[in-house]
Amino acid sequence: MSEDCIFCKIIAGKIPSAKVYESEKILAFLDIGPVNKGHTLVVPKTHYETVMDTPDRELVELALAVKNISAALHTALKADGISVSQSNHRAAGQLVPHVHFHLIPRYKGDGFHHWPQGKYAEGEMERVRQDVAKFL
Numbered sequence: 001m002s003e004d005c006i007f008c009k010i011i012a013g014k015i016p017s018a019k020v021y022e023s024e025k026i027l028a029f030l031d032i033g034p035v036n037k038g039h040t041l042v043v044p045k046t047h048y049e050t051v052m053d054t055p056d057r058e059l060v061e062l063a064l065a066v067k068n069i070s071a072a073l074h075t076a077l078k079a080d081g082i083s084v085s086q087s088n089h090r091a092a093g094q095l096v097p098h099v100h101f102h103l104i105p106r107y108k109g110d111g112f113h114h115w116p117q118g119k120y121a122e123g124e125m126e127r128v129r130q131d132v133a134k135f136l
Contacts, residue, residue: 002047007098011045020072025058026065031102035112038077038105042066049097050088066101079105083112 001008009015010029017029020040031039042065048054054062070082085102087094106112120128 002098005047005096005098007041007043007096007100008047011043021065021069023061023065025061028065028069028103035102035104036079036107036110038073038079040069040073040103042069042101042103043098048099050094051086051099052088054099062099062101066103070103073103073105077105080108081106 001012006015010017011027017027019027019029021028021042025045026042027045028040028042031041042062044054044058044062046058048058051059066084070084073079074082083102083104083106085104086100088099090097104112
């Protein structure tokens with residue numbers, strides 16, 4: 001647990017939340033600033049800053065919770081779809097340094113848009129692929 005982490009405080013019950021799901025290792029609660037009603041955050045109860053820091057076994061449990069909660073949101077809220085979002089580090093948009101997934105019920109015409117698409121220069125895609133592959 002991190003003393004200054006808002007999600008750790010929610011997990012510890014020091015800050016109230018609207019819990020959607022709870023297990024021994026996972027907590028899911030409604031986002032207080034939802035993109036759409038039902039926007040849910042899924043977090044591990046143990047503090048890890050990013051998905052890269054999260055142990056594989058816990059990441060598997062987190063992924064299964066994301067899957068099951070997504071299905072429940074889709075059915076319960078009659079959503080047209082569910083966006084699953086996860087960011088790592090502030091530069092990527094991670095505002096709370098505790099690994100978490102956003103599950104956002106989506107509806108046709110809801111106004112929520114994806115990022116703009118860029119392009120690779122000739123040969124650039126292969127160079128990027130090779131650079132990444134060196135670390136796998």
